[in-house]
Amino acid sequence: MMGLEDERQEMGRPASARWLTDAARALDSVESRVGRAAGDLFRSDGPDLSDQHRAQIAQLMRALIGAIEDDLRIRLIDSLADEPHPELLAALGSATMPIAQPLLERTRLLREADLVAAMLRRVDEHRLALMLGRDSPYHVADLAQRLLDLGDAAIAEATMALLVAESRRYDPFGDPALARTDLPPGPHRKLLWAVAAALRHYLIRHHGLPDSQADLLLAAAVRALLAEHDDADTLEGRADALAALLDAAGLIDDALLVDALEEGWLALFTAAVARRAGIDSAGVWSMITDPSGMMLGTVLRAIDCGREAAVTMLWRIGSAEGADEEAIVARADAFDALGRREAAEAVLIWRLDPNYRRAVIEIGEGGRRR
Template structure:
């Protein structure tokens, strides 16, 4: 049997491979139509800016490159005896990316957690810069971190220094070629390392004909070594929460410290202070604070009974504009602390538990309410 090819109008035999290829093309077309539909009706507040798109894609590429470079270097230096010289030469060529093209073809990097995290990082940088610019424009000055660094308590001064180091590692990577993986949560770092290992396995076995058993042994050894050296405690989030806990033990998580963190543009510390006062984890507090969820920040500060002047300063520093600021303060004045506390209660639930509840509710809704055996 023969059939016309819609693109080339050529006649060729219909076989299993062609049917599979056409099905794949049709599926891709459906994905494109779905993406166009979503983009057409997506609210403006949910659209990514060009800067966000470019920066997140760049971050993902640099993360993969950092992991891949580490894995390839270890393969060449620690497992050279297992592989042919041609394969070792290819692995040793830093100019040629191997894992990223494989992962892109497989859509392995379309990971909700990874993209969400990197988008939050982009917004954190922008908001932190805005906080500093607004403070400078208003002539506000704070020496909170300087005072903590000079504190007589070595634990407190060390925690302040750890925050500064983590901040520098986080915020200056926008200009660096290598993105530090120590700043990734452990679960994402774990997945990223194994993704890269799987992509390199595909390249080594399929294109170079390397023995799969040798490849698997080498990659598992290298990946395990890399994973064992990862310290999630080096992240900015961990450093900020640790400092906030120490401040809380001394009774220093008051509105004055909150405003000082805002004036200095210490966004991570600002988030950590609010999280500690509200009984939230860092991620939940960050989700409530970063745009486009300014209404949640109003709820959070009202629930904590933050004094009006401090709340106004923080909301104004976040830059909603005059009209937005006026509406925000009207809402702040109208809300009762008890109402606000009840409203933020869902965010006080453990993150894993909260995600499980949301996932379960979604699946039950898809199948209909009630018990389905």
Template sequence: MAISHRDQEDGVRSGAATLRTRAAQADARADRRLAIAIDDFFLSDDGRLDDQLRDGLAQSLSGLVGTIEAAIRAHAGRLLAARGGPALAGAPLALDRLVAVGLVRDSELMGELIGRVRQTQLSEALPVESPDRADQPSMLARLSQYPDHVVATNAVALLAAEGRRREPGAGTRTDLPAELHHRLVWWVAAALRDSAPDATDTLDRALAEAALRSVAAHDESERLEASAMRLAAALDPRAEELAPLLLESLADRRLSLFIALLGHALGLDFADARDVVLDPDADRLWLVLRALELDRIAIARIGLALSDADPRRDVERFADALDGIASVPATEARSAIAPLLLHPDYRAALLALARGARA
């Protein structure tokens, strides 16, 4: 078929318009990249993610979204096949879509994931047990054989939860707090709907039913953090028993139990206790340990173990400050950490007000 001169001109104009659009988009992309590079350059080291944490965070987020997407795809796919609805696109796509629109920049979600990844990395980097303990069963293995059935049951549950956490995406659980799990489920369902070529009422209903199924199946009590807190409550150590248990949990590289024991002793939830332990400045941690009446030797051993595992911590600064830390009276330490023990929602509101005043 002959191509007219008008057709050629239309094609040229169309091609030129497409080229101009792509060039404009390229300019915008370059501008965004430059803005990000400038922001990154001026970030203080205190706030910057190192490469190891960045990689761990990317793997964690990918595993969580992938787990949810796989479950929703599977159930929605069965419903659509039975109802004659459109098929979902074959390749996983929810994470890219959620990142592109900025939904996963959610402070609660990212705060939880950063805390989890930092906890895992710190736990894995803790010093290995000394040779004289190498032939002993691990702390949780011993507790799983404890005469007290409640302690033994919860030790087994924590072992199982740690195993699940080490293999993200291997099962059907996200191990997230319920509210964050629900939020992520609905985001993934919406991303799947948004990317479908033929969005219909049938598709909407199938995705909504699949999301509700994932929400209903989530059991927050099986989370690693919940399991650790239950074991700490079952152990319920007396004041003189707390320091040996804290030291043993670090020697056994059970950072989750170390955090839970502190949280239980103070009446803090796991997330708040984790923030105290993971803070590389550790000023709150030293006050917490003194408020719980740990002595100089116990504080020194805890500080050295954490410093060995976390390159952000200044071991020389800790050594210089140790005598001062140990000399803080327990009553004074308890008074100093009183704001930490306020209701979490109240503390969050106070922080929000302070943030608004600084803006």
């Protein structure tokens, strides 16, 4: 807790310096939440994930691992079709028993921060979209229809591609889903190789396949899946592509941001704010979900968003997150009090490489290791 003397020193610092410190604290909070979630993921009594979060993330993880395992099994069967391994082929063709998940859950491979962050984002995004009224993969926002009606072929094509990508974000029961092809490149690659390693264990231990043969078969299968993966076809990739076209056409104004948020079109809202702010979409998403609510107002001020639009967005997200009226009013007051230059300084670190941001946290504020 900050002491009286610390408070005096804090109040005596320039406003921009205080906001820079607050931005660093918000950054630390976002990153530490992912770390805590990773630790709680496989604990039924973990304090940092709700039961709903834990259940939904576990379901996403099971589905992802299962889908990757199925893809790898199919490729292994094709590669072994001419080999004298009838029992192995029969086992690989049976979908009754998962192989990889039980093995991986005993390791720390599923607790990788970037993988957990992707899961958390999908679950949080789904919950927030529901609160904002976007409750179906077949929901076509009014804004989407207006974009399709602009008469710009490239924007229309990008809008349709984004809507198609969004349809993958729901399972048949309307719960959040995360396709393998929607994973960011880093966690996608890590998870592919992790599942392959689990299958290697199975092939060698249970079917006596030589180590070298298992390695070569699995490496070829993983490389084939990686070659098929298109980073631009992820939901975030499609949203970024549409935002780039809208930005080039001068269409990312305050009204578009408000409309995207009001309609729960979070992928486009995030990408559009990111485009205006010069920040990566993952960074903007961290600001949107910042528990203090401070960083969203800061980035909106940094992009010179008008007060009416900014307060509308702060109110909508705050209400959807369950913040009380007093807290939301305080966020609006903070937006009013913050100058654009101060806001730009506060979000500067978010415009830099994410690896740099994480390293800043690890080293500690001002170069003091925590």
